[in-house]
Amino acid sequence: MLLLNEMIIPFNYQYSNVLQLIQILAHSIFYFYFLWLTGSVILSYYFEFIRRDDAHTYFAKILLNLPLKNLYFPIVLGVIPFVVIYSVDLIWLVGEEFQSIHNLTLFTFIILILSIYFANSYKTTFELISVLQKTVGDKEDKDYLLLMNKNLSKHKKSALLSLLGLLITLYLFSILTTAKLDYIKGDFRVDFIANLFSLDSFVRYTYYLTIAFSLSFLGSLFFNFSWSETRLDLSEGLGEFIKQISLNGAIITILLQPLLILIELFLFPKNSLSYLLFLSSGFALILLFLILNQLNAFKKESNQFYIRYSFFLFIAVILSVSTRDISGIGNVLRPKTIEITQKFVTYEENLKAKLNIQTVSINPEDIFNAKCSACHRFDTKLVGPPYNIVLKKYENNRDQLVKFILNPVKVDPAYPPMPAQGLIPPEAEAVADYILKIYKENSK
Numbered sequence: 213m214l215l216l217n218e219m220i221i222p223f224n225y226q227y228s229n230v231l232q233l234i235q236i237l238a239h240s241i242f243y244f245y246f247l248w249l250t251g252s253v254i255l256s257y258y259f260e261f262i263r264r265d266d267a268h269t270y271f272a273k274i275l276l277n278l279p280l281k282n283l284y285f286p287i288v289l290g291v292i293p294f295v296v297i298y299s300v301d302l303i304w305l306v307g308e309e310f311q312s313i314h315n316l317t318l319f320t321f322i323i324l325i326l327s328i329y330f331a332n333s334y335k336t337t338f339e340l341i342s343v344l345q346k347t348v349g350d351k352e353d354k355d356y357l358l359l360m361n362k363n364l365s366k367h368k369k370s371a372l373l374s375l376l377g378l379l380i381t382l383y384l385f386s387i388l389t390t391a392k393l394d395y396i397k398g399d400f401r402v403d404f405i406a407n408l409f410s411l412d413s414f415v416r417y418t419y420y421l422t423i424a425f426s427l428s429f430l431g432s433l434f435f436n437f438s439w440s441e442t443r444l445d446l447s448e449g450l451g452e453f454i455k456q457i458s459l460n461g462a463i464i465t466i467l468l469q470p471l472l473i474l475i476e477l478f479l480f481p482k483n484s485l486s487y488l489l490f491l492s493s494g495f496a497l498i499l500l501f502l503i504l505n506q507l508n509a510f511k512k513e514s515n516q517f518y519i520r521y522s523f524f525l526f527i528a529v530i531l532s533v534s535t536r537d538i539s540g541i542g543n544v545l546r547p548k549t550i551e552i553t554q555k556f557v558t559y560e561e562n563l564k565a566k567l568n569i570q571t572v573s574i575n576p577e578d579i580f581n582a583k584c585s586a587c588h589r590f591d592t593k594l595v596g597p598p599y600n601i602v603l604k605k606y607e608n609n610r611d612q613l614v615k616f617i618l619n620p621v622k623v624d625p626a627y628p629p630m631p632a633q634g635l636i637p638p639e640a641e642a643v644a645d646y647i648l649k650i651y652k653e654n655s656k
């Protein structure tokens with residue numbers, strides 16, 4: 213793994229914004245699809261195996277069918293965004309200390325793929341069973357019974373496995389987010405056991421679950437009652453039943469979310485907070501109230517405009533939530549990002565030196581005049597000590613001097629501490645050489 217870390221090219225700090233933007237988009241798509249699927253599988257399972265009556269079973273089949281209508285959906289909206297998230301993580305979170313995060317992400321990915329596989333088999337066996345029931349006349353026929361039993365057992369097994377798999381994937385995903393937010397400079401460890409039972413992971417998990425249910429109910433409203441291609445044939449008589457459950461379900465689960473968003477705000481670590489984080493949380497809250505308003509209006513007056521509007525507003529909620537999470541993680545990781553950028557600058561300099569490319573040269577005299585001369589002279593004391601005195605100990609120790617300039621430490625009690633000047637390593641090296649050269653000339 214060390215080799216891998218050596219191979220990854222450090223990136224420039226400016227790219228970290230681009231990476232964050234990609235992360236926000238990939239997370240939004242992934243949250244949207246994955247949570248919709250999870251909510252639908254949980255509800256389907258509940259309606260089919262626990263409620264059991266015909267109406268609920270019919271609804272279960274419809275719910276499951278929507279996110280799995282086409283096998284491209286889970287691949288394009290679930291698997292690919294996850295691969296993007298993982299790849300960006302690999303570029304963004306460089307270093308041994310992040311290895312456990314990458315391993316856990318990979319593990320989550322495997323569980324995700326298995327869950328999708330089982331969810332799809334849950335759906336196809338569901339369809340097969342109802343086709344068999346509808347078309348076969350002789351229900352006592354041996355072949356029919358054999359085929360039916362085989363399918364039923366596969367159906368039950370895949371239902372249970374997809375349910376468990378998706379719930380585990382969701383929990384692992386919550387832990388991963390909590391772990392990334394836990395990053396403390398120089399002391400990064402993912403304590404999975406602690407994270408497994410931490411309040412943060414639990415609240416995050418609960419919040420994701422409510423989103424999952426809302427998405428599933430809102431999706432049912434949108435695709436069954438508004439989207440013309442998938443609109444339900446209401447003459448079947450179950451339309452009103454499905455509409456009522458979906459509407460009430462959506463309202464109840466959305467009502468819970470503002471509270472969870474507020475609790476989460478308190479749980480975000482201090483170093484993750486920023487205007488953007490508060491802004492996106494606030495935005496999500498406003499959107500949720502607008503959606504509740506729309507759903508209420510739909511309750512009074514069945515105009516499909518209201519559900520279309522709610523569905524799209526909810527997608528905006530998911531975008532806000534992703535923005536909140538990613539910007540929080542970005543803030544926590546900022547020290548690390550700066551460290552990586554310094555590596556990048558050194559790397560780039562070395563590369564250019566190797567290739568003999570003339571770069572925009574760093575002028576040490578300019579740096580000295582801009583950054584040092586306000587406090588330092590060679591022969592007299594200003595705010596800082598005169599170089600002719602303090603540079604003696606650095607005469608044969610240039611690296612130590614560079615280190616001091618990059619990261620000043622307290623030396624002489626007679627002086628205040630020197631503030632860091634925010635130089636990048638090549639600048640510090642250049643100015644160090646420059647002042648040592650003049651020092652040597654002075655002492656001749």
Ligand code: HEC
Binds near residue numbers: 647
């Ligand atoms: C805001 C004022 C200020 C600026 C700007 C400043 N320094 Fe200093 N510098 C100080 C002070 C104060 C000390 C003494 C710190 C101490 O002894 O703890 C100091 C100490 C030093 C020392 C002696 C360290 C030692 O081991 O005794 C060196 C070398 C030095 N500065 C280099 C620089 C260089 C190079 C720059 C420009 C990149 C710079 N300083 C910019 C205030 C400043």
